[in-house]
Amino acid sequence: MNSKIVVATGNRGKLAEFSQLLGERFELLSQKDLKVDEAEETGLSFVENALLKARNAAAQTGLPALADDSGLCVNALNGAPGIYSARYAGNGASDTDNNAKLVEKLAGENNRRAHFHCALVFVRHATDPAPIICEGRWPGEIIDTARGGNGFGYDPHFYVAALDKTAAELSPEEKNRLSHRGQAVAAFVERFKEEMR
Template identity: 60%
Template sequence: MTQRLVLASNNAGKLKEFGEMLAPIGFEVHAQGEFNVLEAEEPHPTFIENALAKARHAARITGLPSLADDSGVCALALGGAPGVYSARYAGEPKSDSRNNRKLVEDLAAHADKSAYYYCVLVFVRHADDPQPVIAEGRWNGEIIAAPRGQGGFGYDPHFLLPALGKTAAELSAEEKNRLSHRGQALRALVEKLR
C-alpha cells in the first residue's frame, strides 16, 4: 500500500529523484503545486529551520505527510556564505550567473577556495509533528574561477571535485545523484524511514 507524500517544492528534477527513491518504501510523491500550495517563507538563518518551515507549511495546507529540503553552497573562507542565501546571493531576481560571479569575486582575495554543498531533508508526518525525521548530506569541493561543464545548475560549473578532476557540471546525472549532498541526504532519509 502506498501513502501520498507532498514534496514542499515544484522542482521537476527533485520530484523525479525523490519519487524514484521513495517509491520502493511505499511513498507516492506529489509536488506541492498539485495542491495549490504556495512556496513558504524561508526567513531563518539555518538550513534546518527553513526546511522544517517548508515541510510544516505544506503539511498544514494539504493534511498529508510532507518532505522539504534546504540546501546551498558554503565557502569556508567566507564563514559559510552564501549558505542559506545561495539562491539569492547576488540579490533579486534570482540569477545563477550573477550568484556565481559574486561568489568567485568574493573568494578572489582568499587563498582558501574550499567549499561544500550541504543539504538537509525534513520529513513530517503532519504539520505539528513533534519528531520530524531529519537527514543531511555534505559534498566537499572547491570553487574555481572559470566555469566548466554543461550539466547541473546553480554553482555546479564552479564546484570542482579535486579527486575526480571534474566540476559538478561535468558529471553525468547518475554520477551526480550518487555523489551529491542531496543524494547522500536522500539515501540517509530512506534508511531512517524504512
C-alpha cells in the same frame, strides 16, 4: 502511511533529483502543482528552514511532506552564501547571477574550499512532533571558470578534486550517489524503512 508525499519545492531541478532518488518508493507531488503558498524562510540554518517548509506544505495539503534546504558554504566567505544560496545575488537572481557574484567575491582568494550542505526534513503531518531529519555534506572547492552542462545552481563552479570534475560534469546518477542531497536521501530512506517496519 500515504505513498503520496508533497515535496516542498518549486525548483524543478530539485524535484527531478528527488524523483530519481525516491520515485520508485513514493509518488512525489510538487507543492507548486498543488498550489501551496511558499513558506517564509525565517530560519537561520538549513534545518530550521527545511522544517518550516515541510510543516507549511503538510498544513496546506494534508499530506506527508518532504522538504530540504540546501546550499553552498564557502570557507573563505564565513559560510556564505549558505541559506541564501538561491538568492545570493538578490531575490529572483538566476544561477548565472549567483555564480557571477560568488566568483567576484572570491577574486584574489587562495582558500577555495567549500561544501554543499543539505538538511532534509520529513513530517508525517503538519504538527509532527518527531520529524525525520537527515543531513548530507559534499566537500569540494570553487573554480572561477564554469565547467559542464549538467546539474543546476553552483554545480559548474563546484570542483571535486578526487574526480577531477565539477558537479556539472557528473552524470545525474553519479551526482545522486555522491552529492549532499543524495547522502541525505539515502539516510532518510534507511530511517524511513526502520520506522515503517
